[in-house]
Amino acid sequence: MVIFELHKDTMKAISGTNLEQAKSHNRRVVIEAIRTNGPLSRAAIARMTALTAQTVSNIVEELQRSHLLVPAKAQKLARGQPIIPYSINPHGAYSIGLELGPRRASGVLTDLSGAVCARIERHVEYPDPERAMSVLGAIVEDLQQAFAFDRDRLLGVGMALPGRYADGGVTSLSPQNLPGWQDFPVGYELERRVKVPVLVENDATAAAIGERLHGVARGFGSFVYLFLAGGGGIGAGMFLDGHLYKGSRHNAGEIGHIIVEPHGRLCGCGKRGCLDRYISATVAYEFMGIENARELSPEDLDTHIAMNGEGLNAWLDQAVQPLRQTIDFLELAFDPQTIVLGGTISSLLMRRLAERLEPLHLPIDPTEERSVPRVMIGATGRDTAILGAAALPIFSETNPRFDVLQKPVG
Ligand SMILES: [Zn+2]
Numbered sequence: 001m002v003i004f005e006l007h008k009d010t011m012k013a014i015s016g017t018n019l020e021q022a023k024s025h026n027r028r029v030v031i032e033a034i035r036t037n038g039p040l041s042r043a044a045i046a047r048m049t050a051l052t053a054q055t056v057s058n059i060v061e062e063l064q065r066s067h068l069l070v071p072a073k074a075q076k077l078a079r080g081q082p083i084i085p086y087s088i089n090p091h092g093a094y095s096i097g098l099e100l101g102p103r104r105a106s107g108v109l110t111d112l113s114g115a116v117c118a119r120i121e122r123h124v125e126y127p128d129p130e131r132a133m134s135v136l137g138a139i140v141e142d143l144q145q146a147f148a149f150d151r152d153r154l155l156g157v158g159m160a161l162p163g164r165y166a167d168g169g170v171t172s173l174s175p176q177n178l179p180g181w182q183d184f185p186v187g188y189e190l191e192r193r194v195k196v197p198v199l200v201e202n203d204a205t206a207a208a209i210g211e212r213l214h215g216v217a218r219g220f221g222s223f224v225y226l227f228l229a230g231g232g233g234i235g236a237g238m239f240l241d242g243h244l245y246k247g248s249r250h251n252a253g254e255i256g257h258i259i260v261e262p263h264g265r266l267c268g269c270g271k272r273g274c275l276d277r278y279i280s281a282t283v284a285y286e287f288m289g290i291e292n293a294r295e296l297s298p299e300d301l302d303t304h305i306a307m308n309g310e311g312l313n314a315w316l317d318q319a320v321q322p323l324r325q326t327i328d329f330l331e332l333a334f335d336p337q338t339i340v341l342g343g344t345i346s347s348l349l350m351r352r353l354a355e356r357l358e359p360l361h362l363p364i365d366p367t368e369e370r371s372v373p374r375v376m377i378g379a380t381g382r383d384t385a386i387l388g389a390a391a392l393p394i395f396s397e398t399n400p401r402f403d404v405l406q407k408p409v410g
Helices: 020-037 042-049 053-065 129-146 186-194 203-214 281-288 298-307 309-334 347-355 381-398
Strands: 069-071 086-088 094-100 104-111 116-123 154-161 198-202 223-228 234-240 243-245 338-342 375-377
Touching (some): 020 042, 020 053, 020 086, 042 053, 053 069, 094 129, 094 381, 104 381, 116 129, 129 154, 154 186, 154 203, 154 381, 186 198, 198 381, 203 223, 203 234, 203 243, 203 338, 203 381, 281 309, 298 309, 298 347, 309 338, 309 347, 338 347, 347 375, 347 381
Parallel strands (some): 154 198, 223 338, 338 375
Antiparallel strands (some): 069 086, 094 104, 104 116, 223 234, 234 243
């Protein structure tokens, strides 16, 4: 598929182009305009996107035919034609999100609005790739049985995994601490089984897309998602000027290894004083003496945390300053509208950390009136990665600037 990008910075946040070849791009522009603004008439869409009335009419008609848009009740005017606003049809398309941990494989089926229609969880025991593919393939199949919908409307499957990309674009994303996953082509193998398009992303980026489509970052052009993983590790998903920013080797956002304490604690990456060694869930559990965090259910884990008040406070005391420093750095480096704090980390840990966050470092322009808080807590809580995964195919199909999403590599 050829993607047409707008090279000129136009005055409008999203803007169409009237070239016939850019139809696919324009479709996305129309969907995005309605998604971010709510129901819009054809005339309003045309004004907002700089597309001609005829182009808008054609696209709206086409989107209506493919069930992605639905007309609302016409607004009657005293004179002239009634105005018909169009909105996104939540049942117009569906998507599946997958998540894999050492003990649990999960899947959700969501509609176009991100609402969960079905959810399946299966117990696994540190699965190798072959075993995991078979379990995940079965989950995809069962999700389609669990909820009655038109299968032609399934956009695809998204999967969120922790990890980094190897050189050459081959994904080395893998469930943490699982053996045999190095260089395993997750997306390609899964797509071969489930016979629908599969998109694989790292968890922080998937979470950012989820919050952008359905959560607190809806409609934002620039924000950074600070992702704290339940299994340990920290990453940043960066949505800047309407684009996902991935970096030259797809590894942008590895902020867990920014040094926040020169000569500090030794990190697995070989450096000393990395952010990861102060604020990650792994460190929190070290402080609280919880050795089997991975084995515990989320509820049991929260109980253990609540019983370890002293360790929790000791972790917070040393985590808060590095976190403020990171937020300060992200604000200065990227000038985002906000920083979204979230992840699969225990919601109790997240809440306690967020409570201790203020006072943040002085902003670059302290007198500037802000309409958006500097830091927001993600809307999707611990489900952030799996809902983000389900958002990947929707984002890929409907965002005007989706071109940097990772495609499965064989
Ligand atoms: Zn490190």
